Amino acid sequence: MNDDMQKQWYVLKALTGQEQKAQRQIVAQARTNGLCEYFDIPEEPTKDEVLNDFNVAVPTERVVETKDGKKRTITRKVCPGYVLVRMALYADEAHKKLNEDLWQFIQRIPGIMGFLGGTSKKPRPITDAEAEGMLRRQSAEEAKKPRLKVNFNIGETVCVNEGPFMNFNGTIEQIDPDSGRLQISVSIFGRSAPVTLEYWQVRRITDNPKGV
Secondary structure (H helix, E strand, C coil), X not given: CCCHXXXXXXXXXXXXCCHHHHXXXXXXXXXXXXXXXXXXXCCCCCCCCCHHHHCEECCEEEEEEEECCEEEEEEEECCCCEEEEEECCECCCCCCCEXXXXXXXXXXXXXXXXXXXXXXXXXXXXXXXXXXXXXXXXXXXXXXXXXXXXXXXXXXXXXXXXXXXXXXXXXXXXXXXXXXXXXXXXXXXXXXXXXXXXXXXXXXXXXXXXXX
């Protein structure tokens, strides 16, 4: 398989909390089963290798949070429950014939529950631009932007103005005043997905002055 043009990005649904485990399994088992050529995975492991560099990625970002009056920089998942993988899933450019070996390989990865998008027998890839948006990292300096002390209510509609989901609209489902975080529901590739954001990463769309 020499044609890199056949490799495209796919979103895999993973058990929450097992994203990195599934990521490691994909890389390790691709090497064991001689399937590296269908991914961007080098055949030989190296010391201190970063799996995200192989386009088997768990999107994360670095943010600064305030807890007990102290600031700390943490790394957190951008989309809990998802793993992004670039691979040659189809054996033809028309996407009519699945690569059966690769299809079965993905189905057997522990913690992976299937594909996001398309059908159970014909997964739909995402574009390079969509993948790039999800993989974009936030530097520690960018994360130190001051938080806005804005009141919000559950059920309000907000617009994301920072991070990989910039300009996405979402509905607030949970509010944590102590950590300064909101959980909002956004539509990703036609599916509703929960995303956790800081107060300052969203702006109000609906007018609801009685917030938290």
